[in-house]
Amino acid sequence: MTEGNILSVSNLKVTFNTHVILDGIRFDVRRDGTLAVIGPNGAGKTVLFRAILGLIPYEGTVEWAPDVRVGYVPQKLYVGKDIPLTVSEFFQFKENDSRKIAAVLTSVGLGEGESKDFHRGQRLLRTRLGVLSGGELQRVLIAFALLGKPNVLLFDEPTSGVDISGEETVYALIDKLKKEKDLTIIFISHELEVVYNYADTVLCLNKEQVCFGPPKQVVDKESLEALYGENVQVYRHQNQGGHHHGH
Amino acid sequence: MDIKLLLLITTGAFVGAASGYLGSFMVLKRMSLVGDALSHVALPGIAIALALGIDPLLGALVALTLAVIGIWYLGEHSEIYPEALVGVFFTASLAIGILVTPEPELLEALFGDLERIGYWDGLLTIVLAMLIFVVTRRISRRLLLGVVSEDLASSTGVNTSHVNFIYLLLVGVVVALGVKFVGTLLTGALVIVPAVAAKNLAKSINHFYVLASLIGVVSVAVGIVIAKFVSVPSGPAVVLVSIAIFILSYVLKNRN
Numbered sequence: 001m002t003e004g005n006i007l008s009v010s011n012l013k014v015t016f017n018t019h020v021i022l023d024g025i026r027f028d029v030r031r032d033g034t035l036a037v038i039g040p041n042g043a044g045k046t047v048l049f050r051a052i053l054g055l056i057p058y059e060g061t062v063e064w065a066p067d068v069r070v071g072y073v074p075q076k077l078y079v080g081k082d083i084p085l086t087v088s089e090f091f092q093f094k095e096n097d098s099r100k101i102a103a104v105l106t107s108v109g110l111g112e113g114e115s116k117d118f119h120r121g122q123r124l125l126r127t128r129l130g131v132l133s134g135g136e137l138q139r140v141l142i143a144f145a146l147l148g149k150p151n152v153l154l155f156d157e158p159t160s161g162v163d164i165s166g167e168e169t170v171y172a173l174i175d176k177l178k179k180e181k182d183l184t185i186i187f188i189s190h191e192l193e194v195v196y197n198y199a200d201t202v203l204c205l206n207k208e209q210v211c212f213g214p215p216k217q218v219v220d221k222e223s224l225e226a227l228y229g230e231n232v233q234v235y236r237h238q239n240q241g242g243h244h245h246g247h
Numbered sequence: 248m249d250i251k252l253l254l255l256i257t258t259g260a261f262v263g264a265a266s267g268y269l270g271s272f273m274v275l276k277r278m279s280l281v282g283d284a285l286s287h288v289a290l291p292g293i294a295i296a297l298a299l300g301i302d303p304l305l306g307a308l309v310a311l312t313l314a315v316i317g318i319w320y321l322g323e324h325s326e327i328y329p330e331a332l333v334g335v336f337f338t339a340s341l342a343i344g345i346l347v348t349p350e351p352e353l354l355e356a357l358f359g360d361l362e363r364i365g366y367w368d369g370l371l372t373i374v375l376a377m378l379i380f381v382v383t384r385r386i387s388r389r390l391l392l393g394v395v396s397e398d399l400a401s402s403t404g405v406n407t408s409h410v411n412f413i414y415l416l417l418v419g420v421v422v423a424l425g426v427k428f429v430g431t432l433l434t435g436a437l438v439i440v441p442a443v444a445a446k447n448l449a450k451s452i453n454h455f456y457v458l459a460s461l462i463g464v465v466s467v468a469v470g471i472v473i474a475k476f477v478s479v480p481s482g483p484a485v486v487l488v489s490i491a492i493f494i495l496s497y498v499l500k501n502r503n
Contacts, residue, residue: 085451089451
């Protein structure tokens, strides 16, 4: 692996039964960089994450730097409202020290004393995981990922399930965390605006690798057509925020 | 009080606690009916053990272990959980079990018979139930994280396949222990009903585990006493007590 990189992926191929999900994926992630993975639904974005996390079998090589500690923030959790698992018990899967839990809650903006409601953090810890709002759950998942003191955070579509007013703040939060903690960020998104605003590198996927590089250079008409061109409706829907960037 | 009855109640309470505790994960994993189907596999095992003249508990344990390996394998190696296949396979084993179990032992194997539980059985059962508690406690966090999200569990270094296998083996053992008290037709209920009742009332996961175990204890103990004094088979008595607690929990839940 080249020095300065924290992840190096080459010739990655993933097949389910005989179905090729991903093929010919090759990219590097710079230490402290922010990589966005974009592509239409079914492009294999989540599969890429699961492969680099080692959760599914793949061909090719995925090489992490030796000192890597990965925190993973999944897209969603299927925790029913009826499941009596509290936020506090969820954190205890990873950490028993309540001060450490309080610290990560503070870094995701759910801590004590951040609002007029002084006991918000304590109350949240007693709340069931299944009844949290989309925004709260996402922050709890980010806090959970932060518990292992990771130097790489993988986010699977950070905005999904969060209301529009909340969307801005999740990316602002990611940005804030990055500035505070020496983090490399890899996130999946389908909103081009977010990619332009927060990522220094973009990987475009549509089963194969369509583009890789700085967003302003590699995201052009050609690559967008290769990503979304076959289905204009999807293209319009998924790029709502991106039109005024003039592509 | 009769010393034999006391031993029965104590042994039964241990089995009830272990079943309730394990059952709470089964309910969380949404595989309650797998637990039920699994219990039917004990019957052919018991029948074969009787035919060979060995301890029926051993036969049940072997049959259940094989079934657990089958369930675990299917769960790991298919894309969709093959619940229908499990249903077909296990009802088949129940049917075969009924045919091959000798007539005098059939009723006992199906519904449980307290008279057949001796001191050795009791002691062995208590030791195994305690072992189940200890092992389950050790894997409980990893198991539960796997229920919440398999990917999250794997990404934090949990071998979910391994943990699931240990868990299913424990379920197999607890079902084998329960067979003596409530019979192969109803041991599934001993695993499921206390946990479902506890879920109605639980405020947190730890609360849930404690309640499920307690309801298991009460169901078996009260069921045994009723069976003894009213002279009915212990299986239906125990299960109906647990069902009564379930109904009570449901009413209490809806009142809050």
